[in-house]
Amino acid sequence: MDRHATLFRIEDGIARLTLARPEQLNSFTVQMHAEVASALEAVAEDASVRVLLITGAGRGFCAGQDLGERKVDAGPLDLGVNIEKYYNPLIRRLVAVRxxxxCAVNGVAAGAGVNIALACDIVIARRSAKFVQAFSSIGLVPDAGGTWNLPRAIGQARALGFTLTGEPVSAERAESWGLIWKAVDDDRFDDEVENLVRRLASAPTRGLELAKRAIRGAQLRTLDAQLDVERDSQRECGLTDDYREGVTAFKEKRPARFTGS
Structure with a gap:
């Protein structure tokens, strides 16, 4: 068993979760699932957290499932049990983070590693990083929400080509497709990620929470229902200290000092 499969800390409103099995390209084991679940629970319970950063240690972000844990020689496996016990709860927890x-993709993201990244709100990648839907090479179907997120992000044609061929997609192409938010030159990557998370940590937290909730749920609603969501969200935001501070700072021509309340 790994001593630690992840690294996790909360500081200055920023929760930092690093997948930390670099020699195995941060592939998921049962232990890593348990540690990630514990970290996400800590984020949910800590009101001081205003942004969550997920990245990988070493030269890769995440290679998906550690196939070393799959004992295929012992006979047929019911992979649905593994999905139901580990990956489905992981994705549900990720999308529920307030x-x-x-997600800072520091290197290759393959298999479930791609789809875990896509479950995050903002994906920023090193320009040298690559994305690979590797499931077809071992006779499997994308999991971890891949079949839901991919066609919505890049359309059916690209989603099918990406999945069925298993061809790597560069970070630059992923950005142009709309698969990720931004590809950044390798020598600027760390600074760009840090600037982004600090900016979000100092932003009006409740407004961001309601905005992401509205956008994530929009595909499941009619326009009329979504207009009601916007009305209710705006009403709630208008009652926050951060809204008053934002308007006051605008009138006084100074930077706003948001507290997340």
Missing amino acids: VPVV
Whole structure:
């Protein structure tokens, strides 16, 4: 068993979760699932958290499932049990995080690693990073929400080509497709990620929470229903200290000092 499969800390309103099995390209084990679940629970319970950053240690972000844990020689496996016990709860927890979730893809993201990244709110990647839907090479179907997120992000044609061929997609192409938010030159990547998470940590937290909730749910609603969501969200935001501070700062021509309340 790994001593630690992840690294996690909360400081200055920023929760930082690092997948930390670099020699195995941060592939998921049962232990890593448990540690990630514990970290996401800590984020949910800590009101001081205003942004969550997820990244990987070493040269890769995440290679998906650690196939070393799959004992295929022992006979047929019911992979649905593994999905139901580990990956489905992981994705549900990720999308339910109330604050913005930034995924910093520092290297290759493959298999479930791609789809875990896509479950986050903002994905920023090194220009040298690559994305690979590797499931077809071992006779599997994308999991971790991939079949839901991919066609919505890049359309059916690209989603099918990306999935069925298993061809790598560069970070630059992923950005042009709308698969990720931004591809950044490698030598600027760390600074760009840090600037982004600090900016979000100092933003009006409740407004961001309601905005991401409205956008994530929009595809499941009619226009009329979505207009009602916007009305109710705006009403709630208008009662916050951060809204008053934002308007006051605008009138006084100074930077706003948001507290997240």
